[in-house]
Amino acid sequence: MEEILNKETDHNNIRALEHLKYNLNVSSYEEERMDADDDSREASLAIEESIKVEVNDDINFSTDIVDIKQEDIMDLESDIILPQASQSQNSNPPKQKKESKSRRELEEEEREKMQVLVSNFTEDQLDRYEMYRRSAFPKAAIKRLMQTITGCSVSQNVVIAMAGIAKVFVGEVVEEGLDVMEELGDTGPIQPKHLREAVRRMRPYGAIPSGRDYRTHFKI
């Protein structure tokens, strides 16, 4: 997805963009759920403003939410950076305070960077970004599908999680399809043959969930 947005950004921005994608993806989801701004959905002229407002609302609304997410992220990080943790145990309390402050600052900085980035989009990029944020799988259809398969009712959280996974899956396949398209030298819209080739490439890595395990497990 980042290839679509901006090929010239440096790697730091791309990483920040990915982080923010995950954060801000959720905020677009929250807008849909709260059913706010039904007008802005139909009016295509107000799209630019609505996206900027959305980003601003992010900052205003979710300052409380920021804490829990960061703790989650820090938990995952602290598992990985164990060797350094032993060194920093001497000055732990003041460092933790600094870290929590810098986490919030990082979040704020990332949001600001995202704001700057979005405000510099061309019309085309803005359209694509809006499509990216606002598209989603209908929860009713997913709930019906899952209930058909399981035979018993599924909870709402499960439906939400599955919808999110499906969207990420589509993103991955499309990215791979774009790579295929570049390799073949085609331009313009993605063709089904690109997508088929993309799926074929992703199968060995177990990225396509099927009943069978296509990954080759080497056995001695």
Add this chain to the structure above:
Amino acid sequence: MAATEENFEQFEEDDAADAALALCSAGQMTHKAMEIGRTGRVQVEDIVFLVRKDPRKYARVKDLLTMNEELKRARKAFDEIKFAGNVK
């Protein structure tokens, strides 16, 4: 602009095939999730277990669930404020 609009349309047509693929894989994932943990039921923990190997999906699921919890809490708090305001 017209050319880009055409691009979008065709993009969406091919994404229809992509959406069918995504729904099919979602169905497969549901099937697998049924066999994990409690058989016959799909719960959130099963889904989290299934995507643990894929960092993007894992992060997305975690974010979505956390945000959902926060939204529920915020909505509850907002409703209580409204309720208190009406009573007064």
